[in-house]
Amino acid sequence: SVSLPGKINWLQKEYPGFTVASVFPWIEQLSEGIEPEAFILSHFTQPDLFLRIRPGKQQQVLAKLADQPIAFSQPTANCLALANTTKIDGLLDIDKEVVVQDYSSQQVAGFFSLTTHHSPLTLWDCCAASGGKSLLAMDTLPKVDLTVSDIRPSILRNLKERFDRAGIRHYQSFIADLTQSPLTTHHSPFHIVL
Numbered sequence: 001s002v003s004l005p006g007k008i009n010w011l012q013k014e015y016p017g018f019t020v021a022s023v024f025p026w027i028e029q030l031s032e033g034i035e036p037e038a039f040i041l042s043h044f045t046q047p048d049l050f051l052r053i054r055p056g057k058q059q060q061v062l063a064k065l066a067d068q069p070i071a072f073s074q075p076t077a078n079c080l081a082l083a084n085t086t087k088i089d090g091l092l093d094i095d096k097e098v099v100v101q102d103y104s105s106q107q108v109a110g111f112f113s114l115t116t117h118h119s120p121l122t123l124w125d126c127c128a129a130s131g132g133k134s135l136l137a138m139d140t141l142p143k144v145d146l147t148v149s150d151i152r153p154s155i156l157r158n159l160k161e162r163f164d165r166a167g168i169r170h171y172q173s174f175i176a177d178l179t180q181s182p183l184t185t186h187h188s189p190f191h192i193v194l
């Protein structure tokens with residue numbers, strides 16, 4: 001809860017050799033137009049926790065939040081931004097009502113809207129990890145034939161649990177190392193590859 005200047009002051013007292021510039025010493029590598037000091041200071045601010053409201057759940061999610069002393073903003077109709085330390089586990093049903101998903105990842109839905117002329121649409125999330133974008137595709141696209149893969153079997157087990165919570169049952173999954181060639185899939189070609 002300490003202000004940013006207060007945090008920096010504390011660091012400089014505890015670690016006398018500390019300078020803000022040492023956080024990111026590659027200033028000359030920044031793209032043109034990025035203000036170096038603001039970029040460096042951004043490393044001291046925890047990002048918001050972003051939630052994507054699943055289809056048909058907006059009213060109940062907003063009603064639950066209205067009953068709590070939780071501050072939030074709504075960057076878009078289906079996106080909530082909360083302080084990163086906000087406890088939502090006991091309040092909102094994760095993966096059923098809301099999906100924890102960074103705001104920038106949620107923007108993929110705009111791309112999905114350009115591809116609805118295929119029915120069914122075949123989509124391969126080739127590095128699926130926890131499946132956030134796959135969940136977004138299932139929520140956004142009317143008819144999608146989803147295939148997910150990842151190099152790690154453990155991550156696909158986690159994805160299956162997440163999909164089970166979200167009520168997603170119809171998809172294909174397999175383990176794939178995309179650095180190996182040739183790679184064959186169960187369903188080729190795909191309209192979209194993530």
